[in-house]
Ligand SMILES: Nc1ncnc2c1ncn2[C@@H]1O[C@H](COP(=O)(O)OP(=O)(O)OP(=O)(O)O)[C@@H](O)[C@H]1O
């Protein structure tokens with residue numbers, strides 16, 4: 001793999017100048033934040049580069065344990081932001097993300113899909129946790145919106161003798177479906193419309209396309225199942241928070 | 252006739268000190284201006300909400316002493332908006348009964364017949380129905396549970412005159428032949444006169460006046476009711 005030299009990297013300033021000058025030309029008012037976010041992105045990535053180098057130098061179980069824990073906490077905090085108003089949103093996100101990470105990682109190791117090495121486990125786990133984080137946040141939002149928008153239907157279901165779980169079925173189904181649809185769609189067009197980031201990276205790094213797609217298959221399918229499990233856990237646990245013990249809708 | 256439901260000085264944020272009884276096998280109407288608390292009162296009888304003060308009795312027992320799902324089935328409710336579930340008419344009709352595995356093949360047709368809809372409606376998606384059709388499917392969906400008491404919130408508001416007549420016939424039949432007890436909100440004063448034997452007038456959360464329908468309409472006592480009749 002060819003290395004990008006520091007000097008070459010500096011030429012990226014030219015690329016940043018294009019949106020910045022456009023901003024001044026059309027008074028878009030985002031020149032400052034364009035510069036700022038570019039600098040921030042660069043610094044952040046350099047730091048992560050050093051952190052990863054450090055992690056990869058540690059024994060695998062320590063590096064993996066440390067960084068996976070950090071990712072889990074950051075992802076849970078982020079997902080819980082979307083679950084404002086739902087009790088235990090953070091703990092719920094954290095436990096479902098832990099569950100998914102442990103589940104997926106065990107299968108990968110158990111079936112010899114990847115070796116237990118920081119270089120493999122950390123980036124792959126990052127993709128699982130990242131996608132699950134988004135799915136968790138969306139599931140929270142979806143549940144809140146659906147319970148708000150479908151209030152009348154839920155009341156109707158309760159009035160017909162349904163318990164909280166039966167009355168929530170329609171919403172739970174919608175939430176799980178909504179989490180799965182984008183994955184179904186992207187699996188359908190995978191490789192045709194866009195080469196997934198991971199595959200692109202592997203190919204740039206010198207792997208053969210056939211090697212690269214093997215990883216992509218593993219990661220895409222693992223993400224698909226993680227995301228579905230996430231939405232299922234979140235919706236099945238949170239629906240009860242919208243009712244009291246007398247099967248009455250709260251709020 | 253005996254008292255089937257007794258509402259005993261009930262209050263919450265939206266109704267205050269409401270007191271009345273429903274006789275078994277009678278049709279009682281509720282009239283009153285918009286925002287008077289009519290719909291809010293029905294929610295209490297179906298236990299979708301509970302009162303802060305006061306008690307409601309059904310067959311001499313506190314409604315809170317019944318298993319809640321059983322009570323809700325027995326005191327069925329039809330909402331002001333249809334609130335149909337996504338899916339077909341049949342899926343809506345069978346919702347209540349199938350929770351207890353009590354749905355039979357041709358129940359759907361019989362229910363639709365009651366509300367003057369033909370068999371073809373069974374397989375229609377509810378989103379394609381007119382407002383009046385939706386209202387009748389919602390009514391039939393509640394009838395599917397065969398409740399003893401029916402709480403009806405303006406169930407004929409979206410119907411043409413001919414269909415209103417047919418629905419009123421159904422209400423008569425439900426009371427006279429099947430012995431149902433009906434509590435019905437209506438904005439249509441003529442309908443209240445035609446249908447009810449007893450009428451409650453609600454205003455600002457209170458039942459301001461109640462009595463035999465005929466005498467309530469002929470001799471309103473409170474200024475609020477007189478004012479309401481003058482429109
Ligand atoms: N979910 C709610 N939260 C807060 N206030 C509500 C809610 N629903 C109704 N209200 C208020 O409670 C009061 C009584 O409303 P209700 O719907 O019972 O009136 P109504 O007599 O049925 O009126 P209408 O004839 O317009 O249907 C109104 O002032 C209404 O704005």
Ligand SMILES: [Mg+2]
Pocket residue numbers: 289290291331404
């Ligand atoms: Mg109302």
